Amino acid sequence: MENQEKIKVLYLDDEPNNLICFMATFRFDFTIFIAPNVKKAYEYLAEHPDINIVLADQRMPVQTGVEFFEEMRIIYPAPVRMLITAYSDIEAVIDAVNKGCIFRYIKKPWNDEDIKLAIEEAQKYYVSNSLLAAKNIELQAAYDELGKFAYSVTHDLRGPLLSVLGALELSRDMDTVEDLKEMLGMMEIALKKLDEFVKSIHEYYTLKKGISSFEQIDFKALVDDMVGLFRIAGKMENVRFDCTVNQDGVFYSDIVSLKIILNNLLSNAFKYQRKNEQNKFVELRVVVENGKAEIEVNDNGIGIHENHIDNIFKIFYRATSEQTGSGFGLYNVKDALAKVQGEIKVESSLNAGTRFKVVIPGRVNEQK
Amino acid sequence: MNFLVIDDSKLDCFIAEKIIRNTGNCTMVKSFLQASEALTYIKNAPIPQSRDTIILVDIQMPVMNGFDFVEEFEKLNPDIAHGYFVYIISSSINENDLNRVNNYSSVIQFINKPLTSNNLRQIIQSLAGNAQ
Numbered sequence: 001m002e003n004q005e006k007i008k009v010l011y012l013d014d015e016p017n018n019l020i021c022f023m024a025t026f027r028f029d030f031t032i033f034i035a036p037n038v039k040k041a042y043e044y045l046a047e048h049p050d051i052n053i054v055l056a057d058q059r060m061p062v063q064t065g066v067e068f069f070e071e072m073r074i075i076y077p078a079p080v081r082m083l084i085t086a087y088s089d090i091e092a093v094i095d096a097v098n099k100g101c102i103f104r105y106i107k108k109p110w111n112d113e114d115i116k117l118a119i120e121e122a123q124k125y126y127v128s129n130s131l132l133a134a135k136n137i138e139l140q141a142a143y144d145e146l147g148k149f150a151y152s153v154t155h156d157l158r159g160p161l162l163s164v165l166g167a168l169e170l171s172r173d174m175d176t177v178e179d180l181k182e183m184l185g186m187m188e189i190a191l192k193k194l195d196e197f198v199k200s201i202h203e204y205y206t207l208k209k210g211i212s213s214f215e216q217i218d219f220k221a222l223v224d225d226m227v228g229l230f231r232i233a234g235k236m237e238n239v240r241f242d243c244t245v246n247q248d249g250v251f252y253s254d255i256v257s258l259k260i261i262l263n264n265l266l267s268n269a270f271k272y273q274r275k276n277e278q279n280k281f282v283e284l285r286v287v288v289e290n291g292k293a294e295i296e297v298n299d300n301g302i303g304i305h306e307n308h309i310d311n312i313f314k315i316f317y318r319a320t321s322e323q324t325g326s327g328f329g330l331y332n333v334k335d336a337l338a339k340v341q342g343e344i345k346v347e348s349s350l351n352a353g354t355r356f357k358v359v360i361p362g363r364v365n366e367q368k
Numbered sequence: 369m370n371f372l373v374i375d376d377s378k379l380d381c382f383i384a385e386k387i388i389r390n391t392g393n394c395t396m397v398k399s400f401l402q403a404s405e406a407l408t409y410i411k412n413a414p415i416p417q418s419r420d421t422i423i424l425v426d427i428q429m430p431v432m433n434g435f436d437f438v439e440e441f442e443k444l445n446p447d448i449a450h451g452y453f454v455y456i457i458s459s460s461i462n463e464n465d466l467n468r469v470n471n472y473s474s475v476i477q478f479i480n481k482p483l484t485s486n487n488l489r490q491i492i493q494s495l496a497g498n499a500q
Contacts, residue, residue, distance in 0.1 A: 151462055152428075154459075154460070154462065155428045155459060155460060158459040158461070158481075159377060159380075159428075159459050159481075162459045162481040162482045163377060163379045163380050163383065163481075163482065165482050166379075166380065166383040166387075166481065166482025166483060166484070167379065167383055167482075169482065169484055169485075170383055170386050170387060173390065173485075186378075186382060186383075187379075189379060190377075190379050318430030318431070319430065319431070320430060320431065325430070327430075
């Protein structure tokens, strides 16, 4: 308790003696604000959003304590409310509970120890309430995302499967090997799409799990591995790939996040090319110096329309139907960047190309 | 019968085209990977003389989805819209999607993917039955 900041308490009473007495008694335990009228009380609440506890006397001119709480809880719902009242005011107590939603009522004349205890209890109540509220917001966000997730996943998993089923059904009535081969090729495309999708779900969960390891990164090796895989998968056909990696010094980061970022940016660059462009190219520049990595992926592909550019990092957002996209890729990139505290910028013009610039600060090596 | 297939999946367009051609009832079939292109095509086509074109439109597509397409379609000049029968064809098993289909008076029916020869035959037969 000693090290923590003192609990902030506001006390509203029209009796100056009560206020002074209250201040004198509790100023060592708590940070006390005293207000002789409602106007002053609101001023304090506006100025100090960290006042967690409000006490008010019931019998005041103009507005009673209950009336004040009734109004206050609409404007400032968070602080915990406690009413101080003479024992005889049973009606006031009932009202306070029903209308003012007060946490405690304290009878007058008060006992110092009671008030201290009540304030400490109220603080606990406040803390657990605000934790709960924060958790609720998190849960709601997770729940909304799950809804979207389930919807899109159903579609993206079923889509290719149904395509293959349709193609199978159609193949039954085919007689020539050529036709059948054509159908097989189509089925292969659908299944590859399904596989890509499952892989991006895996990436999504890897990122969500939040576990990250920090290790020494050799960008040259990382890029070579990745490009090797692209080449095998035939993603680079007819595209000139220009790649430079300049790494000066050691760099620590989360390799899984880096792979997700590089893989998605490069695979998009290869994928979203213009079909009729003679001189297709993708450029990758990695510069590591002064403890940070700058990655630039540049292409002369289809580009992104300005109407879509603000949405490309949203989950399940697809800005084009030119190619099969899952709506996961750049969302995963953004998630991965958040994990390594990186930033991304995009410049693009339609039918001209796209340039992504990523800056990632290296983690200081925490050797144990 | 003429057919317009709107689906962002090339394979699904391809399957639909094959099935449609196999029915023997097809004068013309055209596929669109983007709903907006289909809409432009419909707008620029000559005013239909009779109602003889079936539209098969997928729901989940990027940029302009199936519902967006139907909404735009319903805004078309009735003389143009009159030439078409709109069917929504989707892999969706989402209740909201299924219920939403009922909101559009221009949509005749929701069809589950994959499109099969049987499905298509039934559609054509029911349309022929209604016409008489």
